[in-house]
Amino acid sequence: MNWHCLERGEGRPLVLLHGIGMSHTAWQPVLDLLARERRVLAFDIAGFGRTPPLPEPLSVDALVDGLRASLAARGIHEPVDIAGNSMGGWLTLAAARAGLARSAVCLSPAGLARHEDAPWHIRPIFDIARFAATRLSGLSKRVLAFGPARSATLAIPLSVRSHRMPPEAAARALDDFANAPGFDATYAIIDRVTGLDRLTIPLTIAFGKRDWILTGAMQDRRGLPAQTRWLRPDGWGHVPMWEDPEGVARLILEGTR
DSSP states (O other): OOEEEEOOSSSSEEEEETTTTTOGGHHHHHHHHHHSSSEEEEOOTTSTTTTTTOOOOOOHHHHHHHHHHHHHHOOOOEEEEEEEEEEHHHHHHHHTTTTOOOEEEEEEEEEEOOOGOOTTTTHHHHHHHHHHHHHHHHHHHHHHSHHHHHHHHEEEEEEGGGGGSSSHHHHHHHHHHHOOOOOOOOOOOOOOOOOGGGGSSSOOOOOOOOOOSSSSSOOOOTTTTTTEEOOOOOOSSSSOOTHHHHHHHHHHHHHHH
């Protein structure tokens, strides 16, 4: 099964992987900026957006194989530059471990916590968001039409500066959350990515100082290779693409150049 992909630009391939409950549209603010220099491939990960879920039981290896097959279907067989956010960052790390990445940039990636340190608050936040997206869609979209309400409502799962996201983009993100058949199966397998200390590729990891969902307990630097570039961008939330598109694009291009 080939994953749905939005492709822009020309040049060396650059893969973008979105967070849980999202789709390729999460990268909309940076697509044109990246496509000035690169052939950008923004995928819908299996079970999200327009890509159907993989058969269960799901595994991280199955997701990496799905990405590899989807790249091969587009004529890409060599290691590629990959950037991922949240769940997409976790998959980026797993793909790098599997030899699929030429370089990797991870924005607030999952997969860097000891199991016992996983904060209790993450699943309830997602459950509330999915309830609002599925059961209260009309009301939620009316609320998100107002900038201050977007910032207040989306401060933890996305960004405290979500007022910079247009109302139509917020409504589309809500629809993505409501139509994510792979959510539960994927959430259940997200765990610490081990074996990263053996990586020799350029690796950049950035956790915004205003990331209030993957807090300090989820940002364990142990086990990362010595060459890892670790950044804490000031003002960035968990999903920083809308709040600082130029900064996000610059970080990805620098980390994969």
